[in-house]
Amino acid sequence: MPIRILPQEVVARIAAGEVVERPASVVKELVENSLDAGATEVSIEVKGGGLELIRVADNGVGIPSAEVPLAFQRHATSKLSSADDLDRIATLGFRGEALPSIAAVAQVSLLTRSAQDPQGTYLEVQEQGVVRREGRGAPVGTTVTVRRLFENVPARLKFIRSRASEAGRVQQVVHQFLLAYPEVRFTLILEDRPPQVGGGTGELRDSVAAVYGPESAAAMLDLRPGGEGSIAVSGLVSSPGLTRSNRNAITLLVNRRWVQSRLLAYALEEAYRGFLQEHRHPLAVVNLHVPSEEVDVNVHPAKSEVRFRDESRVFGALQRAVRETLVAASPVPSIAPRSLAPSGGPSPQAGAFPRGQAYPRAEAYPNRVQLPSDGETVTAGPPMTPKERLPILRVLGQLQETYLVAEGPDGMYLVDQHAAHERVTYERLQDQTREGQPLTQGLLEPALVEVPLALEQTLRDRMGLLESYGFQLEPFGQGSYLVRGVPLPLSGQPPSVALLELLEEMERGKDAQDPEEHLLQALACHGSVRAGKRLALEEMQALLRQLEGCRQPHTCPHGRPTIVHLSATRLEREFGRS
Ligand code: ADP
Ligand code: MG
Secondary structure, eight states, X not given: OOOOOOOXXXXXXXXXXXXOSSHHHHHHHHHHHHHHTTOSEEEEEEEGGGTSEEEXXXXXXXXXXXXXXXXXXXXXXXXXXXXXXXXXXXXXXXXXXXXXXXXXXXXXXXXXXXXXXXXXXEEEEETTEEEEEEEEOOOSEEXXXXXXXXXXXXXXXXXXXXHHHHHHHHHHHHHHHHHHOTTSEEEXXXXXXXXXXXXXXXXXXXXXXXXXXXXXXXXXXXXXXXXXXXXXXEEEEEOTTOOBSSSTTEEEEETTEEOOOHHHHHHHHHHTTTTSOTTOBOOEEEEEEOOGGGEEOTTSTTOOOOEESSHHHHHHHHHHHHHHHHHHHOOOOBOOOGGGXXXXXXXXXXXXXXXXXXXXXXXXXXXXXXXXXXXXXXXXXXXXXXXXXXXXXXXXXXXXXXXXXXXXXXXXXXXXXXXHHHHHHHHHHXXXXXXXXXXXXXXXEEEEEEOOHHHHHHHHHHHHHHHHTTOEEEEOSTTEEEEEEEEGGGTTSOHXXXXXXXXXXXXXXXXXXXXXXXXXXXXXHHTSOOTTOOOOHHHHHHHHHHHHTSSSTTBOTTSOBSEEEEOHHHHHHHTTOO
């Protein structure tokens, strides 16, 4: 075929394919326009999964009547005037592509009025252009109606899944906007269901309640005001007791634009390390405020990806903000079952929910660390990580050879001896290795260990890592190794058992994201006192003192609690004393 310039409508459809992938992308583009127009109320109506009808109505500034036809021309926008503007985009839209792209694949009508115009303008647009234009009475604002989406693009229709699943995607998009714009009131009418209304209070927590329910909203922690130079981080993140089995409840916003970013999601989850059990994920709405010249949003036609000038700074700012919030707020889980708690607002005891369910708001905890509020000056220096604190505890005894029973300032505490010891060992190993001085127990007589074939590769790959944690190993030919030293926490076991068990653990975790962290956790686990071991009073006292010295005493390295609390008030209530 000879080279030809493509006809206009083919170009339009190709371009439309990038912007308008499915009904939810139409909703996204239209709502973005409403928000750019300063709307405080946006209503979204969807029928037939969006294929039959999508209508987005707003009370924004509207389009002046003279400009209305321009809105449907490709690369026509009121949001940019020069190429320089591209370096500091403050609006959600800027490409001038959405309306013409939608019109290329659907029938579109628009009713709009700006405050300057005495009456509104009604416009009907089809693939071939404007087919009707007339004046009409209308309130200030804009309503865009999209019908028969993709009817002229059978190829696209084939990729559309069921109407119900498309409607579900629309709902997700609306949820993202709710979380990004709490000051805007959204109404969503899906098919024939009653309208769902949310937002408009300006409180992110209210929007979280609208999307994830009030219980989850109450269990979210306010991110401590923080940041890193020109980058500010704000939002809500779940306390460790509230988790999901997938990452769908992680919402990342950059300058209030919802973005897909594996990097930022990773930074967030890294901050939860040691707080969550494996395969559990947090809920979060995190807004990163980055100067517009430091972020490039013009990466993808759907504008859902961004690039940062200094990625590592953004990563660090996010991770630190979340980490500090978690550490500062990490409560001792309370034993009080929820059904017995009196009704009323959350208070330190009354609102404490058992593990696995929602925690009350973090502010309710008396042991929350006080931090300088806005406006107070903080002396220069590295950012301070507030230390979690344990109350001073007095050991009373041991229960089931598994739990330490202790008395504290506010009632009774139970400590899981294995989890607590794991935490202590973990932090010790971490410190020693960081300082490059692993504590090794040298063996008077080196032990000869036969490493099974299945584990030999793991050993070869991880030799350096094992040595950095205190193993001293020497190849002795044909799968045999001489163990000359073992990490101190493992010194109570036969060296061959210590090494082989650890290798098996590493083999199991060979796909772990972070092999070093995996090894560290395995070492802490194998080097710690088991449940079922009787401890002397002095051993128990020593363990509690060591736990008090930990940076993160409330959870074991896998995120399980080390300690639970039965409050004095609760005891009084149980015994009918109050
Ligand atoms: P972009 O948003 O990238 O500018 P669009 O094709 O989405 O491109 O919209 C084109 C123009 O139409 C916008 O720049 C804006 O001036 C106007 N417009 C579209 N929707 C609305 C709306 N809901 N309220 C006010 N103006 C709108
Ligand atoms: Mg737009």
